[in-house]
Every structure is written in C-alpha cells, then in structure tokens.
Amino acid sequence: MIVVQCHFCSEKEKQKVPNFSDISLKYEKDSVVQKSASEILLALLDIQADDNVIDLGCGTGHITKTIRDRTKGQVVGIDPCEGMIEKAKEKWSNHDIAFRRCSAEQLDYTDEFDKIFCNSAFQWFAEPGKALRACYSSLAKNGKMAIQSPARDDYCPNFLQAIELIKQAQETKNIYAGFNSPWFFRNNADEYKMLFEDAGFSVESSTIDRIVTRHSADEVYRIFESGAAAGYLNQDCYDTSLTREYTDTFRRIVRRSFNDQADKTGLVELTFHRIYLVAIKR
Ligand SMILES: C[S@@+](CC[C@H](N)C(=O)[O-])C[C@H]1O[C@@H](n2cnc3c(N)ncnc32)[C@H](O)[C@@H]1O
Structure with missing residues (x-):
C-alpha cells in the first residue's frame, strides 16, 4: 500500500477534475522550467x-x-x-520503460542501478x-545519483512576492495562516552535500544556481x-478547511501579481534557485 502523501493528485483533486489525463497532459506542456532544468541535469549525470x-x-x-533514448540498459x-x-x-510503457508506483523512501533495489536521475x-x-539511503542501496558500486530541485527558502522570489499578497489580503490571510509548507529546502549547497554524505555517498559537486528566464505573465x-x-492549494497542507472561495481568490491574486511583475515588454523575469548535486556510491 502507498502511504506517502501525494501532493499532485489528492482525492480532492481527482474529484474536481475527473479526467486526470488532462492534468497530466497539461503537466507535460506547462512544466517548462522543470524540463529546461532537466537538460542540465542529464548532462551532469552523463548516462552511458x-x-x-x-x-x-x-x-x-x-x-x-529521453533517458530511454540514451541507454540500452534497464x-x-x-x-x-x-x-x-x-x-x-x-x-x-511500450517504449521498454518499467513504471512503478512507489516513493523514493520505499525503493527496494540492491546494487542494481548505474544511475539515478531525480529532477x-x-x-x-x-x-x-x-530516501537517500534507499537510493544508495539501489545503486551498484560506482553508481551515480544526480538531483536538481528548487532550493533555499527564497526558492522563487516571484512566487513569494505573490504569496506576500496572499498573506495580506482579507479574503485569504486567515486560511493561509494555517498553511504548512510540504517542501524540503536547504539554504546552502553544503547542507545538501551533508545529507548525501550521511547516506554514504561521496559528493562530486553541489552548487545552488540562480536561474533567470523570461516569460509572459500567463506562462509564469x-x-x-x-x-x-x-x-x-492542497488541503493536506492546511490546518483548516479550504473553501472554493479561498482557492479562487488565491489564484486570482497570484495571477494579478504575475501581471504586475511584467515589465514594459510584457515579460516577467522568473528567478529560481536550484540545487544541482552529483553523488557517487564508492
Ligand atoms: C514537479 S514533478 C517532477 C516530475 C519530473 N521529474 C519532471 O522533471 O518533470 C514532482 C514529482 O515528484 C513526485 N514525488 C513526490 N513525492 C515523492 C517521493 N517521496 N518519492 C518520489 N517521487 C515523489 C510527485 O508525485 C511528482 O510526480
């Protein structure tokens, strides 16, 4: 049984949008920053x-x-x-890729893999x-793991600027006060490095980059x-019940903030702090 909380398709989300295929298709199309970050990560992992x-x-x-296209292995x-x-x-699936529904914490392989990619x-x-101890066990000797993820408490100043408005608005401030962040962020590269070393890895590189891209407010x-x-907007991250009014107003405020962040050309400078870390099982 899967016991890890999923923030991407809670029951509530599935009821609201019964056709999850639509959401997933949207994810592939809209996850442009994850996709561009993945290209750097793929280069770092150097799949043979x-x-x-x-x-x-x-x-x-x-x-x-994309990984499948780079190796004949599993x-x-x-x-x-x-x-x-x-x-x-x-x-x-019919591209010779096995998909398993399980969390990183539940990985149960032993010395089987050469690379772990985590974007x-x-x-x-x-x-x-x-999760890192399970990854370490899953890798063969000299196996390599590479992660990319948003990092630092100010992981995306543009999003946080919008959240400041949520904290202040009469319609959202009380419910938002009960928000508990589901995210794991560390503020410097050495803290990420130590986490990996504690799980047994040797860390080859660990840096937090500031990545700026330009997009329309709609795209942001x-x-x-x-x-x-x-x-x-996940009920499980709140102490109190979310209302439809809250989620609608939240979305409206965030949209307005991104519009306000656009420059004269209509583009927003979107900044993310991202950790890129490569570790080896010696
Ligand atoms: C933003 S998506 C990234 C998907 C893909 N790697 C990409 O770069 O487009 C984050 C994914 O992490 C998954 N996730 C959340 N918790 C996880 C865990 N404990 N172990 C493994 N994956 C997890 C989510 O279900 C979600 O599909």
Whole structure:
C-alpha cells in the first residue's frame, strides 16, 4: 500500500477534475522550467549506452523517455502519485520503460542501478534521509545519483512576492495562516552535500544556481500551476478547511501579481534557485 502523501493528485483533486489525463497532459506542456532544468541535469549525470537508470519522481514520464533514448540498459520510472504514474504508463510503457508506483523512501533495489536521475522531485520527499539511503542501496558500486530541485527558502522570489499578497489580503490571510509548507529546502549547497554524505555517498559537486528566464505573465502562472500550486492549494497542507472561495481568490491574486511583475515588454523575469548535486556510491 502507498502511504506517502501525494501532493499532485489528492482525492480532492481527482474529484474536481475527473479526467486526470488532462492534468497530466497539461503537466507535460506547462512544466517548462522543470524540463529546461532537466537538460542540465542529464548532462551532469552523463548516462552511458548500457547504463541501468532510475528516473526518481518521474511524473508523467516524458523525461524518462529521453533517458530511454540514451541507454540500452534497464530504465525504471518511479513515482508515488497514481495519476502521474498511470499517465506515464499509458504513454511510455511500450517504449521498454518499467513504471512503478512507489516513493523514493520505499525503493527496494540492491546494487542494481548505474544511475539515478531525480529532477524537480527531491523537494517533495517526505523523508529525504530515508530516501537517500534507499537510493544508495539501489545503486551498484560506482553508481551515480544526480538531483536538481528548487532550493533555499527564497526558492522563487516571484512566487513569494505573490504569496506576500496572499498573506495580506482579507479574503485569504486567515486560511493561509494555517498553511504548512510540504517542501524540503536547504539554504546552502553544503547542507545538501551533508545529507548525501550521511547516506554514504561521496559528493562530486553541489552548487545552488540562480536561474533567470523570461516569460509572459500567463506562462509564469502556468508554471506556478504545474508545481507550486500542488502545495499551496492542497488541503493536506492546511490546518483548516479550504473553501472554493479561498482557492479562487488565491489564484486570482497570484495571477494579478504575475501581471504586475511584467515589465514594459510584457515579460516577467522568473528567478529560481536550484540545487544541482552529483553523488557517487564508492
Ligand atoms: C514537479 S514533478 C517532477 C516530475 C519530473 N521529474 C519532471 O522533471 O518533470 C514532482 C514529482 O515528484 C513526485 N514525488 C513526490 N513525492 C515523492 C517521493 N517521496 N518519492 C518520489 N517521487 C515523489 C510527485 O508525485 C511528482 O510526480
């Protein structure tokens, strides 16, 4: 039984939007910042032609397919979210990729894999230390793991600017006061490095980059919906009950903030702090 909380397809979300395929399709299209970050991560992981690879927190599997194209070895996509993994299976299973619904913390392989790729998922891990020990066990000797995830408390100043408005608005401030962040962030690269070393890894590199891209306000909103909204608008992250009025107003305020953040050309400078870390099992 999967006991890890899924922030991407809670029961509530499934009831609201019965056709989860639509959400998953939207994820693939809208997750443009995750996708561009994944390209840097793929280069860092340096997958070889016969590597056995895990894509950890694979979501809808479109990046798993990119991994499949780089190796003749075994490729496994892991994700605890039913909606995401079902979409991945539906679309990519016949490309010789095995998809398993399980969390990083529940990985049960021993010395089997050469590489673990983990893009934009680490921040969601409920127990990062446990997950890293399971990853360490899953890798063969000299196996390599690479992660990319948003980092630092100010992981995305644009989103936080919008959240400041949520904290102040009469219609949202009381319910937002009961928000508990589901994310795991550390503020410097050494803290991430230590986590991996505690799980037995040697860390090859660990840096937090500041990545700035330019998008229309609408696109920034879609980027927000493809990731952060799965936390900010998730009932399980609140002490009190969310109302339809709250979620509608929340979305309206966030949209307005992104519009206000646009410059004269109509574009928003979207900033993310991202950890890129590569570790080896010696
Ligand atoms: C933003 S999506 C990233 C998907 C894909 N890796 C990408 O880059 O597009 C984050 C994924 O992490 C998954 N996730 C959340 N908690 C997890 C955990 N404990 N172990 C593994 N994956 C997890 C979510 O279900 C979700 O599919």
